[in-house]
Amino acid sequence: MAGWLGGSQWASAQESGKQIFQKACAACHSIGAGKLVGPDLAGVNDRRSEDWLIKFTKSSQALIKSGDKTAVALFEEFNKMPMPDQALSDDQIKKILAHIKEAGGSSAAAGKDAAPSAPAAATAAAAPRDAIQLGEDLFQGKIRFANGGPSCNACHHVTNDALLGGGVLAAELSLVFSRMGKQGLSAILAGGSPFPVMQTAYAGKEFSDKEINALVGFLQHVDQEHARQLPREWGWRMFSAGVGGVVVLVIVFSLAGRRRKKRCVNQDIYDRQVASE
Secondary structure (H helix, E strand, O other), X not given: OHHHOOOOOOOOOOOOHHHHHHHHOOOOOXXXXXXXXOOOOOOHHHHOOHHHHHHHHHOHHHHHHOOOHHHHHHHHHOOOOOOOOOOOOHHHHHHHHHHHHHHOOXXXXXXXXXXXXXXXXXXXXXXXXXXXXXXXXXXXXXXXXOOOOOOHHHOOEOOOOOOOOOOOOOOEOXXXXXXXXXXXXXXXXXXXXXXXXXXXXXXXXXXXXXXHHHHHHHHHHHHHHHHHOOOOXXXXXXXXXXXXXXXXXXXXXXXXHHHOOOOOOOHHHHHHHHHHO
16 A cells, blocks of 8 residues: 555655655554555555656655556545655665565454454544533634643634534535544544654644543544534625625615705805805
């Protein structure tokens, strides 16, 4: 399952393959321990060519759009979860591949292009109610993160009747728990995010273990309750509310203006002067 190698814009060329892998790939991939967010990479050097692996790691979406059958198949198998483009050099990717080969791991654990198991939200035990509530408050900014990071809904949206709405800069997260599971989400929130915007937003503002557990519990709850929530078209509602407000103001000012003086103060004097000429 080659293509889901992670990367990072801040991975230094001087770092070892293991260091780059831990920073850029370990949140989504294991080497011989089974599937996480993406496939287990044990034996990946034997299943794919080095050239293919380098191309996919740098830009999986470019390879998918080119029609590469293997890339498209991986994309489909793993819930169409796109891997961010990576600013890694060929040498850095080769270091990662060398580390994967050296680390070994069981190819049986990786499986033969095995697809993800049943949705995580359907099988995982629900989080405690107080953790879900804390996660909801943290997500929408009612409670600030301990280290001052921005609220999640500044960039993300979830379909949940308890929340007004969210941003559209980053991915919609209503079903993210089914796609990534507790382990994958926890790894990303713990500092293993492969997404450059998130890396920048939370640099030096790491989540605490309690905050991570609360956010994961909330996202699991949102995922499980998704089908029972009402979809909201906030864009049209906001537009309609704005138009309605303008109409109401026009009517109010029109009614209030009916009592205003319709002629100038000196109109009678002017009329007498005109009549006397």
